[in-house]
Amino acid sequence: MLNGYLPIFSQFGEDIFASDVVQACIDVIATEISKLRPKHIRTDNNxxxxxxxxxxxxLFKFSPNELMTxxxxxxxxxxxLFLNLNVFIYPTYDIVKDSSGRKRKEYTGFYPLNPYQVEFMQDNxxxxxxxxxxxxGSNYTLAYSDVIHLRKKFSVNDVMGGGINGQPDNDALLKVLQINDNLLQGLEKTIKSSMTVRGILKMNTMMKEEGLDEERKKFEEKMKNNESGILPMDMKGEYHDIKIDPKLVDKDTLDFLDSKILKNYGVSLPIISGEFTDDQYQAFYERTLESIVIGLGQSFSKCLFTNRELDFGNEIVFYQKDxxxxxxxxxxxxxxxGGEQGIFTDNEKLKILGYSPIEGGERRTQSLNYINRDIIDEYQVKRGKME
Incomplete structure (x- = not known):
């Protein structure tokens, strides 16, 4: 082209994370999950x-390891997890004895691992x-039971999430991303083409460089001062217009491609922009976040506790605090x-509203309009006698 610009489209590549839409989807999911409060709880027989x-x-309160909050x-x-459709977390621990002489694990840290390859093996x-x-260059072999393993798209592979080889299968998504990238490149080139050379001024005489420069300045001055849209020229100059007719991709097409990417991750546009309603966030939580929250709790509990500890009601729960x-x-x-049922303390009510706690705010009140259904008949008989 006249400005030296070549209208060649670069290849999108095989990395779906090169897409800003994909990164935005994963970022909003990771941000919401990062608000969870993991807790070790115990549920008794009642x-x-x-x-x-x-x-x-x-460890969960502030810092699971020395590098991370x-x-x-x-x-x-x-x-x-979204990068590899698998994530491995290694819990470090010391073996200690309790007052009864029984050995137990004292956990000292949780570390998300980022290996480039994993192999599964079985002994005799x-x-x-x-x-x-x-x-x-290092490699380590660990008992699978000592590692927390989370998976997505756990289907055809026996132990790994993703495709048959335990790798992300992004072929379908890549087709959409490549089309979207081509359209965005075309849009960029359209904008650039509208700001390139618009015409050629042909001089019909042989002139020196100084003369050409002088003619150019005269031509520019005429264009600046012209208000009628008609540019007067003498016999020495001839202006040739270059017709530029860039074609823009319509908004609906771009929105359609973006929506296909968003749906792949279970994220809607209002969630991305932060302009969501309560119902839209609830749909996002149930569609996308809830399964991750459940998976986190089950994977941590399965690894951290023995069968006996699980039987005694020990588990890890990831609570939605806010x-x-x-x-x-x-x-x-x-x-x-919640207040009528006696679920919240006064300070918990203040916290929901965004206020700081008050002294004595641990008081828990309940409405008198509710009664234990096991004593309803007794209550009604007594009240009838009183009347």
Whole structure:
């Protein structure tokens, strides 16, 4: 072209993370998951849950390892999960004895691993092992039961998420991303073409460089001062217009391609932009986040506790601590219902509204309009006698 610009489209490549839309989808999912509060709890036979004073809760409170806060840890875990459709977390621990002389694990850290290759093996007894290969050249073989393993799209491979070889199968998504990238490149080239050379001024005489420069300046001055749209020329100059007719891709086509990418990750445009309603966020949570939250709890519990500990009600639960996405109307409705049932303390009600706690705010009140259904008949008989 006249400006030296070549209208050649670069290849998108095989990395889906080169797409800004894909990155935006994963980022919003990872950001929401990073708000969770993991807790080691124990549920007794009466379904009463208590938070356990354990090394696990100590680590989960602020820093699962020396490099990360809890938020960082959860965010990195989700990014690795979507990058590889598998993520491995190694819990470090010491073996200690309790007062009864029984051995137990005292956990000292949780580390999300980023190997470039993993291999699964079994010994003669059928016990499963996993071998990790890292980019620094090192490799380690660990018992699979000692590693927390989360998977997405767990289908045709027996142990790994993704495709038959345990790798992400992005062929279908790549086709959409490549089309989207081509259209964006075309849009960029259209904008550039509209700002390139618009015409050629042909001089019908042989002139020196100084003369050409003088003629050019005269021509530019005429274009600046012209208001009628008609440019007068003398016999020496001849102007040839270059017809530029760039074609723009319509908005509906671009929106359609973006929506296909968003649907692949279960994320809607209002969630990406942050302009969502309560119902839209609830749909996002149920469609995309809830299965991840459940998977986190089950994977951690399966690895960290023995069968006996699980039988005694030990488990890891990832709680949704904040409800700040709710509208004020819905927050007040939750406080009203929860308050009448005696679910929330006064400080918990203040926290939902975004206020700081107050002294004595651990008080828990309940409406007198509710009664234990087991004593309804007795209550009604007594009340009837009183009347």
């Amino acid at each position: 379904d009463v849950q208590t938070i356990v004073n354990s090394s696990i809760n100590r 809890t938020r960082d840890f959860l965010e990195k875990t989700i990014w690795l 007894s059928g016990k499963l092992f996993v071998k990790f290969f890292f980019r620094n 409800m700040m996405y709710l509208s004020m109307k819905n927050k007040l409705e939750i406080i009203k219902i």
